[in-house]
Amino acid sequence: MSDPVQPLIEVKNLKTWFPIRTGVFSRVTAHVKAVDGVSFQLGRKETLGLVGESGCGKTTVGRSILKLVDPTEGSVRFDGQDVLASEGADLRRLRKRMQIIFQDPYGSLNPRMTVGSILSEGPRIHQMGNDSEIRKMTEYLMDRCGLDAVNHINRYPHEFSGGQRQRIGIARALSVEPEFIVCDEAVSALDVSIQAQIINLLLDLQDEFGLSYLFIAHDLAVVEHISDRVAVMYLGKIVEEASSDDLYSDPRHPYTKALLSAVPEIRPGQRKDRIRLEGDVPSPIDPPPGCTFHTRCPSAGSRCRTETPRGFDVGEAHRSHCWLEDAGGVEGEALQA
Numbered sequence: 384m385s386d387p388v389q390p391l392i393e394v395k396n397l398k399t400w401f402p403i404r405t406g407v408f409s410r411v412t413a414h415v416k417a418v419d420g421v422s423f424q425l426g427r428k429e430t431l432g433l434v435g436e437s438g439c440g441k442t443t444v445g446r447s448i449l450k451l452v453d454p455t456e457g458s459v460r461f462d463g464q465d466v467l468a469s470e471g472a473d474l475r476r477l478r479k480r481m482q483i484i485f486q487d488p489y490g491s492l493n494p495r496m497t498v499g500s501i502l503s504e505g506p507r508i509h510q511m512g513n514d515s516e517i518r519k520m521t522e523y524l525m526d527r528c529g530l531d532a533v534n535h536i537n538r539y540p541h542e543f544s545g546g547q548r549q550r551i552g553i554a555r556a557l558s559v560e561p562e563f564i565v566c567d568e569a570v571s572a573l574d575v576s577i578q579a580q581i582i583n584l585l586l587d588l589q590d591e592f593g594l595s596y597l598f599i600a601h602d603l604a605v606v607e608h609i610s611d612r613v614a615v616m617y618l619g620k621i622v623e624e625a626s627s628d629d630l631y632s633d634p635r636h637p638y639t640k641a642l643l644s645a646v647p648e649i650r651p652g653q654r655k656d657r658i659r660l661e662g663d664v665p666s667p668i669d670p671p672p673g674c675t676f677h678t679r680c681p682s683a684g685s686r687c688r689t690e691t692p693r694g695f696d697v698g699e700a701h702r703s704h705c706w707l708e709d710a711g712g713v714e715g716e717a718l719q720a
């Protein structure tokens with residue numbers, strides 16, 4: 384039986400490194416450190432927004448939690464169960480409770496199957512009812528997701544618009560009655576007005592089915608409305624985490640400030656000067672020493688180039704990994720000398 388106090392998801396020091404092989408003998412000569420020591424918790428019916436530039440490792444975090452890729456180190460617990468140690472039937476049972484919605488639902492929808500067949504496939508595999516029960520559930524989910532079952536159940540994915548296909552992706556995730564869904568850039572490819580409709584649908588479904596979401600996006604404006612808490616990632620690490628309110632009203636990490644400054648008027652009266660970051664994101668194969676953001680950070684000091692900043696509590700459940708929060712500041716060693 385589920386413990387209502389225990390977090391639904393507990394991720395500790397998660398590392399997912401992909402080996403790079405070269406030469407005739409395919410020797411491992413380096414690693415892409417896609418996720419490099421990520422920890423967080425997610426409560427029941429809670430939404431954590433995971434934000435960062437493309438290539439920062441946020442998608443790999445989502446896939447690692449579902450064990451769609453094999454993490455190198457760390458632990459993931461779902462409702463107290465060790466996900467990374469689960470295999471076979473245990474893992475299948477877990478996967479029914481943990482689903483994913485992709486950025487491009489079209490790529491993940493079988494073009495030769497009707498929507499009705501796509502949505503009933505999971506319930507059939509998991510033996511969730513007889514044919515007529517599954518049909519009823521499929522029709523309910525289609526209507527609930529705004530797809531009008533009567534007219535659309537026998538249609539094929541190519542007959543739908545991008546927004547409708549995302550609704551099919553959502554209905555398919557819901558068809559196996561999950562408790563947790565990774566929304567991986569689920570609205571990023573959609574027009575702004577459709578984005579808002581899909582986010583409102585996800586909020587309604589969260590209320591109705593008691594869902595928890597890990598909502599992955601590269602744009603802070605997109606996650607604000609849906610997230611209870613937000614974690615900002617840079618080069619495989621979480622650099623700041625806070626409640627949605629705190630993060631948007633009092634960002635502390637220079638990277639979060641830069642991302643927020645790029646969002647046009649996120650809240651009335653909060654327009655800030657755009658902070659332009661110099662240079663490109665460094666390679667995750669050979670990340671910079673010290674604070675990995677120091678090569679682009681406008682506030683970097685000598686300490687940032689050699690010492691990895693630890694996390695500092697800067698408010699209630701608000702944590703920033705930056706030497707600016709330390710008494711020694713970004714020139715810590717010089718001050719202490």
Ligand code: SF4
Nearest residue numbers: 674677680687705706
């Ligand atoms: Fe910038 Fe230094 Fe803070 Fe890193 S630790 S974000 S380089 S000020």
